[in-house]
Amino acid sequence: MGNEVIIELRNVVKAFYGTTVFKNFSLEFRRGEIHCICGENGAGKSTLIKILSGVYHPNSGEIFFEGKKVDMVDPRLAIRMGIQTIYQEHSLYPELSVMENLFAGQEYMKNPIMLDKKQMLHKTQEMLDYLGVSTITPTDIVGTLGDGEQKLMEIARGLLCESKVIILDEPTSSLGSTEIAQLLEVVCNLKEAGLCIIFISHHLEEVFQIADFVTVIRDGEKIRTYDKASLSPEKIIADMVGRDVSGFYQRRPVPIGDVMFEVKELSGNGHENISFRVHSGEILGVAGMVGSGKTEMAELIFGAVRKTAGSIYIRGKEVEVKSPKQAIENRMCFITESRQMTGLFLEQTITANVVIAEYMNRMGFFVHAKDDEAISNHYIKELKVITTSSQKIVKELSGGNQQKVVLAKWFATQGDIFIFDEPTKGIDIGAKEEIYHLMLNIVESGKCIILISSEMPELIAMSDRLLIMRDYKLVTELTGGDITENTILQHSIGGVI
Numbered sequence: 001m002g003n004e005v006i007i008e009l010r011n012v013v014k015a016f017y018g019t020t021v022f023k024n025f026s027l028e029f030r031r032g033e034i035h036c037i038c039g040e041n042g043a044g045k046s047t048l049i050k051i052l053s054g055v056y057h058p059n060s061g062e063i064f065f066e067g068k069k070v071d072m073v074d075p076r077l078a079i080r081m082g083i084q085t086i087y088q089e090h091s092l093y094p095e096l097s098v099m100e101n102l103f104a105g106q107e108y109m110k111n112p113i114m115l116d117k118k119q120m121l122h123k124t125q126e127m128l129d130y131l132g133v134s135t136i137t138p139t140d141i142v143g144t145l146g147d148g149e150q151k152l153m154e155i156a157r158g159l160l161c162e163s164k165v166i167i168l169d170e171p172t173s174s175l176g177s178t179e180i181a182q183l184l185e186v187v188c189n190l191k192e193a194g195l196c197i198i199f200i201s202h203h204l205e206e207v208f209q210i211a212d213f214v215t216v217i218r219d220g221e222k223i224r225t226y227d228k229a230s231l232s233p234e235k236i237i238a239d240m241v242g243r244d245v246s247g248f249y250q251r252r253p254v255p256i257g258d259v260m261f262e263v264k265e266l267s268g269n270g271h272e273n274i275s276f277r278v279h280s281g282e283i284l285g286v287a288g289m290v291g292s293g294k295t296e297m298a299e300l301i302f303g304a305v306r307k308t309a310g311s312i313y314i315r316g317k318e319v320e321v322k323s324p325k326q327a328i329e330n331r332m333c334f335i336t337e338s339r340q341m342t343g344l345f346l347e348q349t350i351t352a353n354v355v356i357a358e359y360m361n362r363m364g365f366f367v368h369a370k371d372d373e374a375i376s377n378h379y380i381k382e383l384k385v386i387t388t389s390s391q392k393i394v395k396e397l398s399g400g401n402q403q404k405v406v407l408a409k410w411f412a413t414q415g416d417i418f419i420f421d422e423p424t425k426g427i428d429i430g431a432k433e434e435i436y437h438l439m440l441n442i443v444e445s446g447k448c449i450i451l452i453s454s455e456m457p458e459l460i461a462m463s464d465r466l467l468i469m470r471d472y473k474l475v476t477e478l479t480g481g482d483i484t485e486n487t488i489l490q491h492s493i494g495g496v497i
Contacts, residue, residue, distance in 0.1 A: 003030050005067075006165060006196050007052065007083075012061030014047055014220075022047045022220045025061070029165065034187065034197040036207045039217035040240050040289075040489060042454060045200050048217065049169055052198070053085040054078035084158030088170040088291070090150050094143030099124040101142050102157045127156045131186050148179025152186060159190075166190065167198040170291060172206060184210055202289040202493045204233055218242050237493075241456075241485040251440060251462055256281045259316070260448045261417045266310030269300040270472045274310070278417070278448045283439065285463030285483075286452045289492050293472035294452045295337060298419050301450075302334040303327045314417070328357055330417075333410035335403075337422040337452075343406040346395035350387060351376035353394055353405050358412040379408035383438065400434065407438060418442055421452045436462060456485045468492055 007029040014022035022044055029035050039045050050056040051063075054075040063072050065081055072078060078085075092101050099120050108116040108123070124138035133152055142150060151171055158166055168187070172180045188210055191197050201207055207214055208231060215225040216239040223239045257280035266274040270293055278284045288294050299305045301312070303321040312321050314330055321327045327334070336342040344353055354376040376390040383404045387397060394405055403423065410418065420439070424432040439449055439462065453459050459466060466478040468491040476491050 003032050005029070006031050006065065008064040009051075010062040010064070012051060012058045012063065014051060014056055015059050020220070022051070022058075025220075025222055027215060027222055027225070029196050029198060031164070031196050032191060032194045033212040034191050034199055034210050036211040036214045037198065037200045037217060038202065038204075038207060038214055038236055038240060040202075040454075040456070043217045043240070044220040045217055046169075047220065049085060049087075049167055049198075049200065052078070052165075052167060053083060079161060079163075082162060082164035083167065084161060084163035084165065085167040086151070086154045086158065086169065086171060090147075090154070092142045092150055092153060095141065097139050097141055098128075098136060098145075098153060099138040101153060102127065102160055104157075106160065123160070124156075127159060130159070131156060132182075132189070146179065148175045148183055151175070151179075151183060155186065155190075163195065165196045165198065167200070169200045170202070171199070172201065172203060180206070204236065204493050207236075208233075216240055237486060237489050241489055251436065254281045254440065254443045256464060257446065260314065261450075262313040263301060264311045264313070266300060266307055266312070268307040268309070269296045269305040271297055271300060272472075274300075274474060276467060276474065276477075278450060280446045280448055281443045282464045283443055283449045283451050283462050285459040285466040286450060286469060287454075287456070287459050287466055287488050287492060288469035290454070292469040292492070294469050295421055296472065297469070298334060298421050298450070298452060301327075302332060302419060304334075328413055328415075331413070331415045332417045332419070333357075333413060333415035334419045335406055335410060335421060335423055337425065343409075344394050344402060346393075348394060349391045350380065350385070350394060350397075350405055350408075351390045354379055354390075354408045354412055357409050375412055376408070379411055383408055383411075384434070400432075403435060404438075407435075416447045417450075418447065419450045419452070422454065423451070424453075424455070424458065432458075456488055459483070459488065460485065470494060 005028045009025055009027050012022065012025040013020060037045055037048065047056065051058055051072065054072040054077055057073055063070055070081070093104065102124055103120050108119045110116045121138045128136055128138070131152055136145065136149055142153060145153070155166065171183060175183065184206060187197055187199065199210065211231065212228055213225055214231060214236065216223045216236060218240060223242065226235065259277045260280040261278040264275050274297060276284070286294050300307055301321070303323045303326055306322060311318050313319065319330050321330060321332070345356070351372050355372045358375070373390060380387060380390055385401050385404045385408070387401065394402060397405065424435055443449055451459065451462055460483050463483060466483050466488070467474050468476050468478065468488060470492060478487060
């Protein structure tokens, strides 16, 4: 039984809208082993998880489970086969008890209309004892448990389904050191019991602690699989990077002036004592893996989440930013990561979207349609938005043009401090270069930019300085020739070269 292949992928290909994102992928996973998957943001780890769990159906290739070819067309089929996926975000019912969560959808019945609560309570306690969890009882409400305890409850639910394979997606991203140690101990115990554990993580210290095998993924391809004896941080990081960025976008230099924006010992939204400065004419990059706290820091700065301590200064003067309205009044702009969810009103016209933030700076309560139209047309022309009319509904535009409308909205506020969170996510290379040109226009006019991105070539090409975040902390600052993929990744994941 031990160490026999339980899942095998052979030449699996996955494409979306004609673009291949997962290429000729072949890999084996075995019983009684912990197989870790490493790769930088966007490498294809999530696609692999969703193929294994039946969320995505491959375009070609074969998947074998316990030696038999299977057609993974449904997550419910994967669960019935014995594949349990535990995602980074919790999937529990916080208002229900531990027992009710474990047995949701698989309740024990005394008869067709009566639950066997006594038997379920007994089985829940057995499961808690098996996992070595002494701080939780079957009747505890899940919403009162810590993140680490909730993660263990998700594992327990998978074990009740008699899972043979457990996939853990960044399971420690929101846990403290004690919770991490407890979770890793449970994972190792499950391995000893003969389960196959697929562990996705960017924390190399965890990977080296528990892995029997490590596979590195890059750009949707398997680069290499290492056994425990051949592992080293140098090899893993080199394989994760592996790209020549010399041909990427080359920006023109911009003179950097005085300090325009500064935060001192800012705390809140998971952060403590964040401090940094941005100068006029400067693009300050912010890097970090998923879950590092980059977006949460931007929300804190912009007043979307209230700070608990610290100060914000603009041109040397302390300002209050307790809400996005106050941020806009202080000429701050926040281009959010999800333009469709938080950046635009998709069902409204270009004009309605362009002027909405600018309303915050207007005196009085009257809307002047002709003025709004003139402002909208000005930015359509300046940003080269491809559209037949300023009255076109935004959802009908391409991704690149939607992003330009987001920029137009903030340009209309006459802002000085721009926070860009993943500004080129989901747009083509031509539209990316247009966005980069617009960013340079911003800093050339004496303004400043905080650029948050998971694309390292983008950060390398565009940043004058680079801050790196890990576990909601600023861990280092890079400048000049030190801004390389290797150094960014090294500090982002805590590896040492």
